[in-house]
Amino acid sequence: MAAPGTTGDEGGRQPGPTENIDSILTEERRFEPPASFSAGAHVKSLAEYQALRDAAERDPVAFWAGLARDELHWHRPFTSAFDDSRAPYYAWFGDGLLNVSFNCLDRHLAKNADKTAILFEGEPGDTRRISYAELHRRVCRFANALKMRGIGLGDRVIIYMPMVPEAVVAMLACARIGAIHSVVFGGFSSGSLRNRIEDASARTVITADGGHRGGKVIELKAACDTALSEGCKSVETVFVLRRAGNHVRMQHGRDLWWDEAESNLADECEPVWVDGEHPLFLLYTSGSTGKPKGIQHASAGYLVVVAATMKWVFDIRDSDIFWCTADIGWVTGHSYVAYGPLACGATVLMYEGAPTVPDAGRFWSICARHHVTIFYTAPTAIRALMKLGESFPARYDLSSLRLLGTVGEPINPEAWMWFHRVIGHERCPIVDTWWQTETGAIMIAPLPGAITTKPGSCTRPLPGIDADIVDANGHSIADFAQGGELVIRKPWPSMLRAVWGDDRRYRDTYWGKFDGRCYIAGDTAHRDHDGYFWILGRSDDVLKVSGHRLGTMEIESALVAHPRVAEAAVVGKPDETKGESIFAFVVPRGARPTGDAAGTLSAELRAWVAQQIGPIAKPDHIRYADSLPKTRSGKIMRRLLRDIARGEAITQDTSTLENEEIVRQLQGEP
Ligand code: WT7
Numbered sequence: 001m002a003a004p005g006t007t008g009d010e011g012g013r014q015p016g017p018t019e020n021i022d023s024i025l026t027e028e029r030r031f032e033p034p035a036s037f038s039a040g041a042h043v044k045s046l047a048e049y050q051a052l053r054d055a056a057e058r059d060p061v062a063f064w065a066g067l068a069r070d071e072l073h074w075h076r077p078f079t080s081a082f083d084d085s086r087a088p089y090y091a092w093f094g095d096g097l098l099n100v101s102f103n104c105l106d107r108h109l110a111k112n113a114d115k116t117a118i119l120f121e122g123e124p125g126d127t128r129r130i131s132y133a134e135l136h137r138r139v140c141r142f143a144n145a146l147k148m149r150g151i152g153l154g155d156r157v158i159i160y161m162p163m164v165p166e167a168v169v170a171m172l173a174c175a176r177i178g179a180i181h182s183v184v185f186g187g188f189s190s191g192s193l194r195n196r197i198e199d200a201s202a203r204t205v206i207t208a209d210g211g212h213r214g215g216k217v218i219e220l221k222a223a224c225d226t227a228l229s230e231g232c233k234s235v236e237t238v239f240v241l242r243r244a245g246n247h248v249r250m251q252h253g254r255d256l257w258w259d260e261a262e263s264n265l266a267d268e269c270e271p272v273w274v275d276g277e278h279p280l281f282l283l284y285t286s287g288s289t290g291k292p293k294g295i296q297h298a299s300a301g302y303l304v305v306v307a308a309t310m311k312w313v314f315d316i317r318d319s320d321i322f323w324c325t326a327d328i329g330w331v332t333g334h335s336y337v338a339y340g341p342l343a344c345g346a347t348v349l350m351y352e353g354a355p356t357v358p359d360a361g362r363f364w365s366i367c368a369r370h371h372v373t374i375f376y377t378a379p380t381a382i383r384a385l386m387k388l389g390e391s392f393p394a395r396y397d398l399s400s401l402r403l404l405g406t407v408g409e410p411i412n413p414e415a416w417m418w419f420h421r422v423i424g425h426e427r428c429p430i431v432d433t434w435w436q437t438e439t440g441a442i443m444i445a446p447l448p449g450a451i452t453t454k455p456g457s458c459t460r461p462l463p464g465i466d467a468d469i470v471d472a473n474g475h476s477i478a479d480f481a482q483g484g485e486l487v488i489r490k491p492w493p494s495m496l497r498a499v500w501g502d503d504r505r506y507r508d509t510y511w512g513k514f515d516g517r518c519y520i521a522g523d524t525a526h527r528d529h530d531g532y533f534w535i536l537g538r539s540d541d542v543l544k545v546s547g548h549r550l551g552t553m554e555i556e557s558a559l560v561a562h563p564r565v566a567e568a569a570v571v572g573k574p575d576e577t578k579g580e581s582i583f584a585f586v587v588p589r590g591a592r593p594t595g596d597a598a599g600t601l602s603a604e605l606r607a608w609v610a611q612q613i614g615p616i617a618k619p620d621h622i623r624y625a626d627s628l629p630k631t632r633s634g635k636i637m638r639r640l641l642r643d644i645a646r647g648e649a650i651t652q653d654t655s656t657l658e659n660e661e662i663v664r665q666l667q668g669e670p
Pocket residue numbers: 285331332406407408409410411432433434435436437438458521522523535537538544547548549
């Protein structure tokens with residue numbers, strides 16, 4: 001059965017929602033906010049939540065404008081809060097002037113200069129505490145270094161760095177001078193880096209010699225050299241942070257060591273006041289086509305909602321040690337490692353490495369040693385650590401924790417319960433937060449002092465967020481058992497503003513389907529009789545592998561770029577730990593390999609995809625066939641391939657296949 005709300009043809013992903021609905025409809029457990037938590041929370045009760053929602057519904061623009069005035073420092077106040085004259089290219093707070101780095105740093109100095117802004121732990125075990133005063137100095141100095149190399153308002157800067165405080169310094173330094181940063185995840189290959197540099201026409205790359213991850217040194221500068229050797233003519237300067245101490249090549253005139261570039265520069269740098277709509281950053285993410293899209297966020301609207309959600313969802317307080325485990329290369333790292341916590345003057349913990357170095361107790365050891373109070377991570381990490389048993393968390397004192405959170409993919413009730421019992425000691429509320437690179441900030445999540453949680457549900461939309469579930473005609477689905485397309489009906493300040501360089505793709509992808517009447521998230525979901533949202537999965541050709549978003553087309557393009565591959569089709573296969581694993585069906589050039597030859601080619605193709613995109617995109621399974629199953633109109637029958645990958649009985653009509661033998665090959669029969 002095709003998911004309601006999807007087209008029902010062979011193109012969409014159709015996660016087959018019925019199976020999920022059955023399992024979650026039987027989920028009867030409820031967890032009320034602990035009274036002691038509610039008492040001290042920013043939003044203390046369902047009634048307070050409802051009052052905020054009502055206010056936002058009565059007058060959304062006034063609601064957001066009020067927050068924008070309360071949450072941010074304005075150099076010049078805005079007079080126009082919202083402009084929909086160019087819908088769906090909406091604008092918020094467009095004529096106000098502000099600076100994001102000023103909001104994250106300077107305004108805290110009077111009261112909190114000595115407060116720790118970033119508490120850092122490297123994978124090898126080194127630790128650092130950086131106060132707000134020091135972070136301010138470091139951002140100013142580095143902003144001055146960028147200026148020395150001619151970087152200014154509107155220039156694009158690529159940041160390709162390990163999870164170290166300097167990654168945040170680099171982001172804020174860009175924001176200080178109005179440059180637009182685009183962080184590229186350090187796990188992406190030189191090829192992915194090059195594509196992003198070229199798409200953004202970046203003038204500068206900020207990188208490091210290397211970073212520590214999984215007991216190895218990830219050679220970022222070397223990858224950067226490879227990317228720059230094959231194009232990227234726009235790049236004039238490469239800043240290189242010394243982190244791992246590995247040997248790197250420095251190109252005279254182009255490459256500068258970070259420390260040398262900023263030596264002798266001033267500790268002060270006047271912020272450049274930009275208008276509310278000035279682009280703060282681009283972040284590339286996968287979509288249904290082969291080419292990642294540069295999601296563009298605006299300065300003011302983005303910061304308002306990340307700051308508000310720090311209070312609503314994370315209930316942030318002055319005394320908290322907030323730890324979000326996401327890498328700075330993903331939107332979660334932008335919103336809840338860098339901008340959200342710093343906008344609130346909070347202390348944020350940053351960890352450089354893998355969760356299993358030196359052993360599976362690392363996360364819990366960090367929580368215990370640094371007295372982490374709020375811990376935010378991905379379901380995939382929870383499931384992986386859950387598999388390794390309770391003895392690791394049992395070794396550490398986790399009593400400082402008061403709130404837990406998850407993001408990136410649906411969390412199965414079993415993992416939720418484990419998180420609740422073994423990590424939260426049945427004391428900490430869990431916030432399951434639904435949002436996307438495009439939404440900038442959390443959209444659907446419980447307010448921990450106000451909303452009763454249910455394992456596996458992200459519960460209810462935040463104040464001001466008009467989320468709905470609709471059928472193929474865009475009509476709201478009333479029947480709670482029926483799944484549909486997740487949409488947001490009204491614009492909100494932290495929404496994406498554009499796909500970099502592709503206005504059409506922005507309009508078509510996000511507003512195309514229902515005559516521009518609502519934002520289309522690309523997820524399927526359903527709602528229960530309490531109005532709680534349950535996310536079922538993607539409705540497009542996007543996979544969520546360990547919480548990371550990967551386009552099937554992107555992986556297919558990488559595969560067909562290999563000389564031994566004629567054709568390839570990639571689908572997702574449910575995976576207990578990773579959520580989805582990557583299953584590739586490959587039509588080789590020349591004879592179809594079997595036995596050892598197939599094993600050898602598969603190893604080569606996996607390494608190839610790792611090199612083309614990054615290790616996260618490596619297919620977990622590869623199967624060879626003489627051709628791929630196609631419809632009469634020539635479309636690959638993805639649904640059939642999904643059934644085969646799952647080892648499920650084929651319910652589809654395969655009579656149109658030119659060669660039925662192919663199905664047996666695809667099923668892996670010799
Ligand atoms: C996609 C967005 C938002 C930060 C990390 C991912 C899935 C995200 C949840 C959740 C179920 C979730 C959706 C969404 N997703 N959070 N709590 N429950 N699914 O950002 O890479 O832009 O991916 O992640 O499918 O569309 P992203």
